[in-house]
Amino acid sequence: MSAFAGKVAGLTGVPEERLERLAGGDLSEVLLVRRPDGRCSVAKGGPSVGVEAAMLRAIAGAGVPAPMIEGEHEHVLLLEHVPNDRVFSIGAWRSLGAAIAKLHGQTDDNYGWASDYQFGSVALDNRQGGDWPHFWGEQRLVTTARLLDRPWRERVERLAARMEALLPESPRAALLHGDLWSGNILVAENRLAGLIDPACYYGHQEVDLAMLTLFGTPPEPFWESYGPLEAAWEERRSIYQLFPALVHLRLFGSSYAAMVDRLLAAVGG
Template sequence: MTAFAQRVAELVGVGKEHLERLAGGDLSEVLLFRRPDGRCTVAKGGPGVSTEAAMLRLLASIGVPTAPVEGEHQDVLLLERVENDGVFSPKAWASIGEALRQLHEHLGEGFGWPVDYALGSVALDNRETPSWPRFWAERRLIATASVLDRPWRERVERVAAMLDDLLPAKPPAALLHGDLWTGNILVAGGRLAALIDPACYHGHAEVDLAMLTLFDTPGDSFWESYGSLEPGWEVRRSAYQLFPALVHLRLFGASYAGMVDRLLAELGT
């Protein structure tokens, strides 16, 4: 039994035989346990428990399906298990598009978030910045590339220098999921069941769409449900996809070097 499993067992008062490690959980340990009344609870570990709980509660408050928070205890977050079937049918994609549009219509006053966060070992500097291109350049691209080898850093810095001409200065500050791919989208019965594992902040809505299309291929019903995009979205998409690609390069190594190189080349560096 891991130290986290021992902590969860003691916290909820169950024996270790009632704990089951869930698939996934690349960035933190995730366990499932069944309560005596039959309910299933997911336990997640990590230093950002209170921040994630606040994000989940915010999503729920604006009507976006997510995993209900059952409790938070220092380094343990307890969530109600959301049943899902993993079938991304056209109806499910339409439901996802509708919910994402609803999320993005919830606007903030600036770009950023009240507290910093992290994706695994990759810190997210969420300090508010009045210029969206500067936020993306400094808080996301340059900061994420700062620990990479010099050739990577220099290419990313050249991209950052061109963002004032590529990105809108002040797009609507949409509420973003921040880590949107199908692994963080639960579906059941042809509908969205929950968005999970958020890394929220306010920014250009295209950020979520770019990440979703980097790792997945939403169906036509998704785009019809989400609605029209601003002209030039395809050009900006590479700049937005570069950030999650850099995160994956840092977290999971050289297997993502080709992706980063491709995106940098598309951006002319």
């Protein structure tokens, strides 16, 4: 196996041959650790173990299911293994809606997070401040597009210059998961079992909802359970979906160019 597997084996005392690669792990190595007493843990690699652990604790502190932290080591995060069946039933969607509403009920005085973070090679500028249009336009869109080809950069920069006219000045700073899609949502027995792989910060709650609808459409019970949405939120959705689309373009290449182009065009960018 890999050097990471060797390190996990050394930390846990579990032989490398008992470590199993888990599905996903596009941006970091993830292993299932089967311990001799029958317990299972998850070992995840990454450069910001302490930051991710703090984010998972923040989610759990909001009363939302998240894996328990079993250990923090250099570049290795050990987590409770959360059994899940991947069946997104109506009950699971309803449970998710209530949990995300509870997560978004946690607020702060500023947007951002105490520490920067990253998706693979994409750095997230989490500097805290009180100007939401600036945070989204500069610290999410412009920063993410900075290493793209010039035509993309210029289109994003022109859009960012219009953020004050397109986004509310000071929406409630809600605790966000930050990467809310089905792959980071664990469900079991018609309920939410846990949220994983967070990229938390405080921001407009519509950011999580926009991400959740980028690759799919939650059914009506999710929205009923989540609660009322702000007026004109669908008009802002493309602006918020543009950030994860830019991240995907950066990380996974030109197959996401059409998505970025469509979202930019939808908001006049």
